[in-house]
Amino acid sequence: MVRGRWRSAGGALVRVVIVWAVSTLTMLALAGILPDFRLQAGAGGDRDSITQIGLTAAIGAGAFGLLSALVWPVLVRALLLVPALVLGLLVFFLNGSLLLLALSLIPAGRGEADPETAVVVAAVMSAVASATSTALAVRDDEAYRRRLYRLADRRRRRQHREGMPGADERTPALVFLQLDGVGYEVLRRAAGSGLMPTVADWLDRSHRIGSWHTDWSSQTGASQLGILHGSNFDVPAFRWYEKDTGEVMVCNRPTSAAELQRRAVERTGDGGLLTLDGASRGNLFSGGAGQLALVLSVSARRGPHNRSRAGYFAYFSDPANAVRTALSFVAEVAREITQSVRGRLRGERPRVARGGLYPLIRAFATVVERDVVVAAVIGDMLAGRAAVYADLVAYDEVAHHSGPRSRDTEQVLARLDRSLALIARVAEHAPREYRIVLLSDHGQSPGETFLARYGLTLKDLVRAGCGLPVSRKAGRTHSGAEARAAVRAALHRPVEETDDEARPGTGPDPVVLASGNLGLISFPDLPGRASRERIDRAHPALLSTLANHPGVGFLLVDGTVMAAGGAEARLDEPGAAEALLAPFGPGAARAVRRTDTFPHVADVMVNSAYDPETGAVHAFEEQIGSHGGLGGEQGHPFLMWPMELSEPVHRPDGELVGAEAVHQVLRRWLTESDGPQVPVPPELSVAPGPDPAPAP
Known part of the structure; x- marks a missing residue:
């Protein structure tokens, strides 16, 4: 054992020396290339010998490396209260400042650089040092494995000191990776076309895939709450108005997410899917995990128990990670602007505005969030945690503005596949076996927006239908004119009124x-x-x-479904709602009937029209790829599981319906990994969707 420790220490010392030497050569090369960066004494630059210049570079590289190792983590921890986007933009400035500080430590003032040049030099040196260190670690596979086991052993000792329960690392663990918004058909096409080779390889060798049906509210808030906490009762949509409090609940608002999680825990009496040695990464809800990073439901908390930002610290504490992510962030902003301009020049339709802050929002979702979450998942596997649930939101964000089947989203899927490949490679070195489960929370349906198609928003249509003033532009549209005419007829007023003469509302709008x-x-x-x-x-x-209205598919009003031409069906009449909602899928009536029981269901629920031939819907928001209601691929996400796990179904005619059913399947798989398989009650036996065979 002593000999092994000396060998390990010697190997680490050799790697440090090699990284130092490479950094020194990099600094020498940059000094020769950049005119505002010098490593010589005197203005003329001819007083130092080659040896002195090399020694100066070695001192500077060593000082910069030492400062990066000691000072950078302290800086990042001090900046954890800074928003992640701002922190990413500060990366270059902070790294350049460390280089200037390192140059000031060189004797005789031999090191000097302009601030702008220092930023460039620091970025290049950090990237080269990180690449060299990674290459050496991967090359020395045995040293790498020993390091991983050492990390796991250190974690076990810490848990023992703190009295925390530890998982049995002799049993397999599970990683649940949620590809936000990726529908069942989208994933199969991407795997079959070679766009996602990692997924295709898993389907060929080790995994099976099936679809599942979302609830009526086909969006992340309802689905992820049900998956992680076992209940999404009384979540009628992504945002809704609660009359008893006068508040608007929004699933991606921290205070709303915290309240929804509290309600779910109170209803189920259980902390969530990840309560036993679990980690929650990039999610709206914690799932009861003790390890959190980028979790919205705890982000509004203040105090020592809020560890949601720990993921930022773990990732940005390495300056090379910070520089790489910042460079990728800038590249993604440029990519979005280029793609938007190209689409506008080509006259692509449908399209929505993609200016303003959207390029920055997209870059955060597709770069910063992805990098931090993937790094956190890798750290969880190296630490041997029993259950990890992570959400990668990149596809969903881009598909809203570019369309679910666009070239833009294909590029995002390809990059997500590379992240999956990286996680799989790291799993081979983890201290315990990991089984990777892929799933999504919903799909996306394409289509022109309601505003683009009919010239007015849903709010305009409602106000016109209530006889309330609307803008002149909305009032001149065909839909607006028809609504105003209907109001005049209902109120027996044959003469059209101006906006100023329109009947005022009898109460709040x-x-x-x-x-x-x-x-x-x-x-x-x-x-x-x-x-x-x-x-x-x-x-x-x-x-x-x-x-x-031609853009409306159906309404739900007080237990009654209403559609065009006076068609109506009571939900409590057997078969009536199923017949009326048949175009929206076989489970549409069941989903609507469940939502009708929610205490906070809206007075009028409006589902847009749906074209079964094209799969198109009309979003009431400015999104050409949308989800949230019924109609098409938005309601058919996927579940992809290793063959070692039991089938989600034990009945050939069953279906996997609703996020709560998915929660039961995932909980069963955790039980299987942790011990003997537990028989599943018939009411929890659910089946995958059609065609569960591997993708072609």
């Missing part, structure tokens, strides 16, 4: 919210859930105006 192609209308002046009769009395033309 209706609250109109959008969640993809699902719209929600609430009337604050009507207490409780408004009945159809009360809505008709207050706004006699509204429901018929909405139901007969």
